[in-house]
Amino acid sequence: MSDQKTFNRQSLIARLKWHLITIVIFLAAIWILPVFLPEESGWRLGLPFQVFYTAIAILGAVFFYLLESPTPSTPKTTFGIWFRISAVFLATVGFLVLVGMVFPQFQLPEEQLVIIDDPVARGEAQFLNSATTCILCHAVDGQGGTRGPDMAEIGTRAATQVEGLTAEEYIRQSIQDPTAFVVEGFEPIMPPGLAEIIGDEPFEDIVAYLLSLK
């Protein structure tokens, strides 16, 4: 039995000989060759690419080893079978998660990392963010769309737009019910229900921001 094992091991080494030589040549090309190449040659791999191709070479070595490796035994117990199945599945998923973790990661948006205490500043971030769509139609400080009224000094002007409404009431009404009062010279294109879509807190912040534009 022991002789058989030794024979199998020797046979495996003999069969893997060319694979090992290929991998060694490949790794030498990745790591040793760049030392002799000037940076401007256009052939020299940077460190991240060296690591990247080394990882691929190692995976290749594992794959070709699997082609030549002896057949594993089948577990005898039900627990052993389920354990082996789960281990293969878990190892595969674990490898994929690891790949996702070692690849380059971008930064989260700054406004998500910093908690802004000031509702006016939060409202400004919301208003200027193209995701909320405000800036697509309304300009502030010369930037933004022209399909809707310019928001310059809206905090002051809002108090005089509709009789009986304060500046805050007018701004709230304009967002919640945009067709209630349409500024002269503009089409009623603002979609209804925007306040609900953007959510309560962002809505309050945007109102605070617009009121601050004086």
Added chain:
Amino acid sequence: MTIDIPILGARTVIWAAAQLHLFFAAFILGAPIFIVISEYLGFRNQDARFERLAREMMKAVSIAYSFTAAFGVIFAFILMGPFQSSTNYLMELFFPIFGAYGLLILIESAVMYTYYYSWGSLNSGIKKKWHILLGVLLNIVGTVLMLVMNSVASFMLTPPKDIDLSGASLWELVNNPSWSGLNLHRFIGNLTFGGFVVALFAAFMFLSAKNDEDKAFYDWMGYIGNFIGTGTMMIIPVAGYIYAKELFHYDASISTLLMADKLSWFFEIQGVLVGLMFLGANYYMWLSIKRIQGGERFAKLMKTSFAIMFIGTAIWITPQAFLPDLTSSPTGNMSITELAIPANFAFLGMMMAKAIAVTAIVILTFVTYLVYRRALATGKIAWGKIDVRAQYTLIFLPALAIYTMGLMGAIRELARSGDFIFRVAADPSPYWYIPPLAYTSQVTGVLTLIFFIFIALIFWLGFKMGKTETS
């Protein structure tokens, strides 16, 4: 956002519920397509193996159906809670579609349970034809159901431009620019997914089979599952290109986000996944060839093919630069020269090189199948005598397929880039931003494992525990 979910956050929870719902949905929609084909083949050729495959998989589908519904309900509750305002907006536009969806689920449930429970009584002569017809009907209803809900999902990414959405007709909303692309991609994807889940089931059953007859059957079943999974996987890249082209024509900035900006490294993983799937599928075929009498001589030919596939995968995943997005700049001691691909290798980062690489991989997979057929012409298959590594490959492949589906689903959702409906309505939640790849990968990994636990439970409940009780 008035309601949030502690610890995990509402986004991660709705992500989990939606993805698990879709994992099960892909299985219960994809598997019945080849279940009914298998039943038909069993009936036409009087081959009991096809009949047994169809019946056993239908049993798994009927159990999985309940889990699909359960995760669907959890998904709906979260939509109505933390994401209520956004959901209301969609409801206003698509109310008839949601109504039709509910009705179609009712019809599908009725047809599915009738199909499954009438198997014994409608199993011979003309009755069998009626039963097969019932299976066809199940697939028609299931496909229509998928098309209906795809309209909402595709609308969120590509709402029709230049029309007033609140005044648009329902058909204008449904037939949005990426609806057909998504339909095609999901239809083929479901078949691939279903095929690999069948392979997973066969591997479970093969490894725990107690007699040669069962081993022979589940070896054959694993082969069929892998054949369906791999065969349909070969045409997925084409469907993917069609879908991506529709997105590009709709708004080129989506393509930039996907292929060159924040989501580009997500596609790097997709390259790794698909490369591994093709290598795994070919490895399985290689072991299948070896168990054909006299097949060893053909198996030797395949090592060159594996080497080319490996190089093809390496080209496919070679990035232009090790930068996570368009706005990032080099950090630490790294210069842009080190992070970017050297000028003389730049072609490896181009789409042309990648298209050639993926085409080579697909063609070689087809060649592997031809080699298998050639080996089969000169020798006989010893079913049940396959190398046990083939069964582990049939566990490895579904793990990749499930994770791929999870990752691609996340990419499609994140392509809206901070909007609830692309360029129409912002995501009002604090989770509007694109999460980093590491987090996405972790969530996808955990969801893949959760699905595996549930699917293992289905296999155990339906085929091990039930069998013990019967015996």
